[in-house]
Amino acid sequence: MVEFAKFEKISVKNHSELNERWVQDRIADDPSVLGFGDVVLKDKERIQPRAGRLDLLLQDADSNRRYEVEIQLGATDESHIIRTIEYWDIERKRYPQYDHVAVIVAEDITSRFLNVISLFNGMIPIVAIQMNALRLDGKVGLVFTTVLDQMTLGLVDDDEEVQETTDRAYWESRGSKKTVQMADKILEIAQRFDSALELKYNKFYIGLAKQGIPSNFLVFRPKKNFMRFEPRLKRSPELEERLEQAGLDLMDYDSRWGRYRIRLQASDLDKHEELFTELIELASKNGSSE
Known part of the structure; x- marks a missing residue:
């Protein structure tokens, strides 16, 4: 009792x-x-x-x-x-x-x-x-x-105000080592299009930077068991259909900031590397400066 x-x-x-x-x-x-x-x-x-x-x-x-x-x-x-x-x-x-x-x-x-x-x-x-x-x-x-x-x-978008920077350990604690490593893998794909890109650890998200300047056409929000991936892309019913057919968890589209919000598991990156490569290339062309 x-x-x-x-x-x-x-x-x-x-x-x-x-x-x-x-x-x-x-x-x-x-x-x-x-x-x-x-x-x-x-x-x-x-x-x-x-x-x-x-x-x-x-x-x-x-x-x-x-x-x-x-x-x-x-x-x-x-x-x-x-x-x-x-x-x-x-x-x-x-x-x-x-x-x-x-x-x-x-x-x-x-x-x-x-x-x-x-x-x-x-x-x-x-x-x-x-x-x-x-x-x-x-x-x-x-x-x-x-x-x-x-x-x-x-x-203003998260990046239009100076963000309080953190470090990798902060995000490994807030999320997990596994979900932060997912950001590493996506970064590797992004670097195929621009080798100078690197991760930038902010308090509310992980973004990208190039020579210290934010270039957040991709944003990562690691959680304990998944990562929220936010590529900046124009809304496209065809693209949404492809994401859904691939079995990806498309949460919604943030029309204010022009970002898709996708809930990712580590296995998604291995299964759909070709699709993610295409998404990342499109996002990089859509606008990387902030």
């Missing part, structure tokens, strides 16, 4: 040792606790021009969505709402290429302020998350519950 454990709810605001920075660090260590899926910490205590500091800036690992996160101990209040919206507005104006979402995290989101926040939802994408601190045997955990989710609103 599973043993029942009784957790004690505590207030971080009134705790003698815990504080807002402690909460911020816990989220920064593992941003997925907020329930947004596979998100990555982009920045912490981000300076806002003439407006203080944004607690956390998160980015979805597989899209151009960013989350401007503000943390409030105790109950949310007017200043917290205004500050969250202000930081969201600054970031969206500075980086209009991204899909921005304002996120309020508080220990107590009262019904009054929930009503106020809901008035903006749809016009301003806001997510309200209630945080509960629970203690057991001297240890404290945090539980985050979304009490108001955003209503979808109606991005």
Whole structure:
């Protein structure tokens, strides 16, 4: 029988040792606790021009969505709402290429302020998350519950903003050695058309570079058990039919950036090397500069 454990709810605001920075660090260590899926910490205590500091800036690992996160101990209040919206507005104006979402995290989101926040939802994408601190045997955990989710609103390409570079070890940890090696194999094919190409390890994807300059007609996003391959190509029903007939997992077409998104297994590259060679050659001709 599973043993029942009784957790004690505590207030971080009134705790003698815990504080807002402690909460911020816990989220920064593992941003997925907020329930947004596979998100990555982009920045912490981000300076806002003439407006203080944004607690956390998160980015979805597989899209151009960013989350401007503000943390409030105790109950949310007017200043917290205004500050969250202000930081969201600054970031969206500075980086209009991204899909921005304002996120309020508080220990107590009262019904009054929930009503106020809901008035903006749809016009301003806001997510309200209630945080509960629970203690057991001297240890404290945090539980985050979304009490108001955003209503979808109606991005510059990843490469049009200077990307934070990483290294191969980062991607082997984030994905796996096997899936990163898939990028190596595709690079070998690309080098048949341009021997100067090399992999460039960015925080949100692996791209290509030529003499240090991005040339991302191909983008790779290694996962644990597969790799998402994104060649830049004009949309073609004939090409889509060929990919499907080959048994490849064609996820979708990103019309904004002109990329197919294909889920690859290592065996796909061996089975369909001729097709991939053709795709890569087409992508390289379609436009490699960014």
